[in-house]
Amino acid sequence: xxxxxxxxxxxxxxxxxxxxxxxxxxxSLKTRAVSLVKAVSRILEDFDAYGRTNTxxxxxxxxxxxxxxxxxxxxxxxxxxxxxNAFVVLPKNVNAMNAGILPVMLSSKLLPExxxxxxxxxEQLLQGVQSLPIPMQIERLKAxxxxxxxxxxxxxxxxxxxxxxYGFGTRQGPSMLPTMDKGQAAKIQEQESMLRAxxxxxxGTKLPPDQRQITTALPPHLADVLIINDAxxxxxxxxxxxxxxxxxxxxxxxxxxxRSAASPSGPNFDNTTSPLPYSNSPRATGMVNAPSxxxxxxxxxxxxxxxxxxxxxxxxxxxxxAQQQQQLRQSSMQGLGQSQIPALHDMHGQAQxxxxxxxxxxxxxxxxxxxAHQQFQARQLSGGHIQHSMSQGQLNPAMNRHLNxxxxxxxxxxxxxxxxxxxxxxxPNMSSMQSQTLVPRMQQFGVSGTNPQRSHSSQMLGDQMxxxxxxxxxxxxxxxxxxxxxxGGYGNMQxxxxxxxxxxxxxxxxxxxx
Amino acid sequence: xxxxxxxxxxxxxxxxxxxxxLLQGLCGVKRERLRVHELCLKSxxxxxxxxxxxxxLCDLDQPEPTWTVKHVGGPMRGAxxxxxSVMVRTMIESKVSKNALRMFYALGYKLDHELLKxxxxxxxxxxxxxxxxxxxxxxxxxxxxxDEAVPVTPGMQIVDVTAPATPENYSEVAAxxxxxxxxxxxxxxxxxxxxxTGVVPTAAAAAASLMSxxxxxxx
Numbered sequence: 001x002x003x004x005x006x007x008x009x010x011x012x013x014x015x016x017x018x019x020x021x022x023x024x025x026x027x028s029l030k031t032r033a034v035s036l037v038k039a040v041s042r043i044l045e046d047f048d049a050y051g052r053t054n055t056x057x058x059x060x061x062x063x064x065x066x067x068x069x070x071x072x073x074x075x076x077x078x079x080x081x082x083x084x085n086a087f088v089v090l091p092k093n094v095n096a097m098n099a100g101i102l103p104v105m106l107s108s109k110l111l112p113e114x115x116x117x118x119x120x121x122x123e124q125l126l127q128g129v130q131s132l133p134i135p136m137q138i139e140r141l142k143a144x145x146x147x148x149x150x151x152x153x154x155x156x157x158x159x160x161x162x163x164x165x166y167g168f169g170t171r172q173g174p175s176m177l178p179t180m181d182k183g184q185a186a187k188i189q190e191q192e193s194m195l196r197a198x199x200x201x202x203x204g205t206k207l208p209p210d211q212r213q214i215t216t217a218l219p220p221h222l223a224d225v226l227i228i229n230d231a232x233x234x235x236x237x238x239x240x241x242x243x244x245x246x247x248x249x250x251x252x253x254x255x256x257x258x259r260s261a262a263s264p265s266g267p268n269f270d271n272t273t274s275p276l277p278y279s280n281s282p283r284a285t286g287m288v289n290a291p292s293x294x295x296x297x298x299x300x301x302x303x304x305x306x307x308x309x310x311x312x313x314x315x316x317x318x319x320x321x322a323q324q325q326q327q328l329r330q331s332s333m334q335g336l337g338q339s340q341i342p343a344l345h346d347m348h349g350q351a352q353x354x355x356x357x358x359x360x361x362x363x364x365x366x367x368x369x370x371x372a373h374q375q376f377q378a379r380q381l382s383g384g385h386i387q388h389s390m391s392q393g394q395l396n397p398a399m400n401r402h403l404n405x406x407x408x409x410x411x412x413x414x415x416x417x418x419x420x421x422x423x424x425x426x427x428p429n430m431s432s433m434q435s436q437t438l439v440p441r442m443q444q445f446g447v448s449g450t451n452p453q454r455s456h457s458s459q460m461l462g463d464q465m466x467x468x469x470x471x472x473x474x475x476x477x478x479x480x481x482x483x484x485x486x487x488g489g490y491g492n493m494q495x496x497x498x499x500x501x502x503x504x505x506x507x508x509x510x511x512x513x514x
Numbered sequence: 515x516x517x518x519x520x521x522x523x524x525x526x527x528x529x530x531x532x533x534x535x536l537l538q539g540l541c542g543v544k545r546e547r548l549r550v551h552e553l554c555l556k557s558x559x560x561x562x563x564x565x566x567x568x569x570x571l572c573d574l575d576q577p578e579p580t581w582t583v584k585h586v587g588g589p590m591r592g593a594x595x596x597x598x599s600v601m602v603r604t605m606i607e608s609k610v611s612k613n614a615l616r617m618f619y620a621l622g623y624k625l626d627h628e629l630l631k632x633x634x635x636x637x638x639x640x641x642x643x644x645x646x647x648x649x650x651x652x653x654x655x656x657x658x659x660x661d662e663a664v665p666v667t668p669g670m671q672i673v674d675v676t677a678p679a680t681p682e683n684y685s686e687v688a689a690x691x692x693x694x695x696x697x698x699x700x701x702x703x704x705x706x707x708x709x710x711t712g713v714v715p716t717a718a719a720a721a722a723s724l725m726s727x728x729x730x731x732x733x
Contacts, residue, residue, distance in 0.1 A: 188712060212657055226658075
């Protein structure tokens with residue numbers, strides 16, 4: 001035990017702090033050490049005697065002596081341990097082994113992290129009391145410690161009480177269990193089964209069928225997901241009223257050949273497309289009149305949407321729409337309704353559609369909505385160009401039909417060119433189109449300019465809308481049949497301009513430029 | 515992860531706060547608000563004789579609602595399953611866009627029922643990725659009328675503990691879940707769904723001790 005720091009031994013032995021000295025109890029320690037020495041030497045002497053006299057030692061005695069020695073050593077070490085905190089043992093000599101570590105051992109500066117930790121804790125402790133003089137600080141800290149001690153005592157008490165109450169630690173179980181009366185238990189059981197059933201099965205949350213209409217406003221996360229038609233049902237393919245549409249289908253079928261029959265009733269557009277478009281075969285003549293289910297659904301959807309959109313239109317727009325319906329119906333192309341459907345659909349998305357007030361012409365009411373519709377590239381075309389086409393007043397029945405068929409924004413382009421207006425009209429439109437690739441095609445068509453009634457525009461329209469060219473063939477009266485087909489094809493295209501763009505793409509393929 | 519281990523329990527609404535404190539201490543993560551609009555869709559006859567069920571969950575808590583589609587299969591059966599104290603079942607989950615609802619309608623699914631679950635949840639890792647959610651289940655008097663939702667059982671909320679698993683590791687996950695559930699025993703009895711457990715009779719005392727501050731004063 002070194003009591004001096006690692007220095008050349010001072011000339012005078014330092015006196016230890018008297019308190020420490022008392023603790024050390026050096027005297028007793030000395031006595032113990034002396035007795036230990038004595039015991040060990042006694043053992044050695046005994047062994048010496050055994051060796052000399054050649055007698056066998058008695059193991060028990062020897063073990064007893066050894067244990068004595070052991071005990072005394074243990075006591076000494078304990079005593080030293082108690083006070084060894086006050087001392088530091090340092091190597092007396094600096095040699096190669098400890099030269100490196102010695103400065104670290106000697107330094108009393110804390111490691112940086114330890115230091116910051118230390119400071120933080122000190123801050124925390126002295127937070128409230130730093131301003132006060134030191135004795136008061138000490139008092140405050142003492143008071144805190146007392147409070148903490150009291151809290152711990154209370155916690156211990158509570159723990160002990162609870163243990164007793166619940167019988168932990170005793171052989172018996174909890175002596176008193178809070179019991180619920182039967183009524184309460186039954187109520188809870190009933191509620192529980194209701195809740196579990198509701199979460200897992202939905203029991204108790206299903207609405208009766210007659211209440212399954214959406215009558216309140218949709219919450220925001222559903223507002224742009226679902227469309228509600230006027231019947232209050234979710235207007236989506238597959239959920240529409242099939243019967244209604246089938247009836248329409250038949251009507252349209254008969255009308256198709258006639259081509260000049262007025263479309264049926266009031267605000268309902270002639271939604272049924274000509275049967276021709278339905279087949280997936282490219283513009284085949286003599287196509288089957290039976291619309292494919294897809295088309296059917298689309299038509300239904302269109303009808304529903306149209307109706308719903310009609311409802312949603314502001315009044316004046318509706319009137320305008322009705323007017324135009326009248327006008328259009330005179331030429332009554334069946335595809336018309338369809339082509340308007342996309343516009344309606346478009347309008348749904350945009351509540352503030354402004355109708356372009358054309359000069360009392362045939363106005364394609366949905367040109368702008370169509371334009372706004374994200375699915376219609378030809379939107380921009382619809383702009384003022386319908387006017388153009390209309391104003392020229394060169395409508396012949398065929399053209400009329402043609403025009404009517406493409407009432408949508410995309411159609412406007414068609415009309416324009418069909419009217420024989422210079423294709424240059426189209427070109428500015430084209431430039432506004434999203435698809436750059438269409439422009440060259442348009443130009444190509446425009447320049448040729450042979451027969452204004454050529455289906456260039458329709459082709460262009462096709463391009464615009466469906467990225468396919470040459471969908472529309474000539475629309476001259478003598479090519480009634482072909483025209484019909486084409487128009488049918490167009491109508492088909494139109495119908496495909498439904499929310500499902502996929503349909504469009506599928507349909508595009510069957511158009512061959514002519 | 516194509517399976518999940520799941521247990522459910524009920525807790526009286528008055529003790530929910532205590533349960534939150536307990537969970538906060540056990541899980542060591544921040545609690546997350548839970549506000550989910552759950553639409554349960556059943557397939558129509560055009561998709562087969564046996565109707566299948568799919569759930570669309572819309573998380574309304576985020577600034578942008580996020581949609582998830584979830585299909586829950588039947589639970590594992592057999593002697594082995596009976597010995598496990600949690601329910602192990604197939605579950606497939608995926609994020610979807612908001613158009614999922616329209617797509618399912620287009621496929622012929624019909625809305626069977628819808629729920630609004632409002633509460634909180636903790637997600638943490640303890641051998642397995644465990645999620646604990648405590649929520650009140652609300653039904654809507656009118657279709658999609660979220661703002662008018664009323665609780666199915668006003669005085670009681672449902673506690674869901676789930677953890678995703680694979681066919682290879684479901685037994686470890688089940689063990690992790692059930693050992694975690696033991697910690698919740700003072701407040702809530704957890705069991706396989708569809709099995710009633712009742713409330714914990716001593717929950718009130720446990721809740722009281724959790725809520726109290728032990729008589730200490732602020733320093």
